[in-house]
Amino acid sequence: MAHILHIDSSPRAERSHSRSLTHRFVTDWKNAHPQDTVTYRDLGHQPVPHVDEPWIAAAYSAPETHTPELQKAISTSNTLIDELLAADRYVFGIPMYNLNIPSTFKAYIDQIVRVGRTFAINEQGYQGLVSGKKMLVITSSGGSFRPGTPMGGYNFQEPFLKAIFGFIGITDITFINADNLDSGGDEGRKESLTEASNAISQAIANW
Template sequence: MSNVLVIESSARQQGSVSRQLTEQFIARWRAAHPADSIEIRDLAVEQVPHLDANLLGGWMTPAEQQSEAERAALALSNQLSDELLAADVLVLAAPMYNFAIPSTLKAWLDHVLRAGVTFHYTENGPEGLLKGKRAFVLTARGGIYAGGSLDQQEPYLRQALGFIGINDVSFIHAEGLNMGGDVSEKGLAEAQEKLAQVA
């Protein structure tokens, strides 16, 4: 049995293609892996604070010297990190906002990319501690960006996940969604087809 952690980051609850892809992924995964546990964290519903002085203080200040705000920030970061550590499979749903990932997803990453927890420093440089996990990234994009210079989602997420040791990453891009007609239909259909193959 595997633990699957799903991270939703679309600001929209209705009409979101990334959420639609997530629903389809979960349904197919459950059909293929009925014994697996699936946990969903919705960053639009339970917002994660952006990196601030309280979180930095919680990480760097000895426990007996932490303020109440620093302890609260550290407790949330620990909770998010523990969820990721417990997962065997990570699913990130990431619509493209202004050529990149939603700021809510970046905030989540800032909480879980933690020295001594998900990576550590060695004499040869940083080393990820989450080796052996798989990740699937479901994106929704108004235009067509895959493989081009304007795609700042895939390179960034590959680097961030690889930094903590997750190198087995599959991207499923639904592209051209705002281009109308056959283009948007084709983009969604291709994403759904690939999703069916990997899930």
């Protein structure tokens, strides 16, 4: 039995393509694996706080020395990291904003990438502490930023996600991209969403 952490980061509701596709994946996955459990977090509608000075003070000091203020400052991070570590698999819906991820998801990353919890520093350098996990990232974008396309070099989203999650030890990452949703017109949008839907079906069979 697996436990999935499902996160959406789009501020849109019914109009969100990434949100629609992640929900399609999780629904179909649950139908195929009814024994699995899911934890859901909606960063698009319920964003987490940004890192601030009390957070930094708490993250770089021993928990037994924390004042009530520092305990409060680090509490959200503790909750999010506990969720991350408890899951075996991750399904993240992340639209592309200005060539990268939304600020809501960046705030989440800043809360979970934490020394002593998700990565360590030792004589060999940095070591990721989150191992043995699988991640599926479903992205959406108005244009096409795939490798080899004219705009491929402007895609900072996928390389960043691979780098930051690889940094904490998560390297088994699958991407499904719904692109050309605006620039491709109605036909291009339909074609891209069909391709993403087919990729979801394949991922459910093989993930």
